[in-house]
Amino acid sequence: MNEILFSKPLKxxxxxxxxxxxxxxxxxLNSEYLYLLQCTHFSxxxxxxxxxxxxxxFVSGYLLPNKNDTLFIWQVAVDERFRGQNIAFKTxxxxxxxxxxxxxxxxxxxPSNKPSQRVFEKLANHFNTKIENETAFSLEDFLNSHEEEIQYLIGPINNK
Incomplete structure (x- = not known):
């Protein structure tokens, strides 16, 4: 039986x-070079x-430089053939x-990315903690047309 496996990315x-x-x-879509860095420096x-x-x-993230107890999730991608199977959450x-x-x-x-919103709400529920939202980047912060970005902060998480 074939199963979905989760691991750190490799180069x-x-x-x-x-x-x-x-x-x-x-x-x-970021540069190929950035994805190489994520698979090596940030694996x-x-x-x-x-x-x-x-x-x-694929989920990319990094620890905030000034708060090494905070994981910033940058991108969450799931192949459309596998959506609806909690892969983003599990990753x-x-x-x-x-x-x-x-x-x-x-x-x-x-605001239009409802699937990601649901994933972060599910994480907060899973950890039985709060989720706080605020506008992180408004339309005026972007050079080209881009939706605003709402910040989701989940925690504190008891990781024991």
Missing amino acids: ENAKDIYNLIKRGGVLD KTCSVATFENEIIG IMNIFNSNKDIKYILSTVS
Whole structure:
């Protein structure tokens, strides 16, 4: 029986991650170089979901430089064929379970991105903690057309 596996990304996953984001057409597509950095320098705070050796999910994150107990989730991508199976949630949990010092999860989400909003609400419920929202970046903060970004702060999380 084939199952979905969750792990840290490897350097050789960067091209597939880039293509996953590109195919999805929703997230901002970053440079291939950035995905290489995420798979090498930031692999401890990123995670991939694979099915039959294919990358079907990716979560990128990093610890805030001035708050190393706060995980910032940057991008969450799931192949459209696998949506609705809690892959985003499980991929984030893979990061969380490997980093026991995390007390807060922080992210920004566009108002139209209902699936990501549901994932962060599910995380707050799972950890039985609060979620706070505020505008992180308004329309005026962007050069080109981009929705505002609402900050989601989940925590404190009891990670014991």
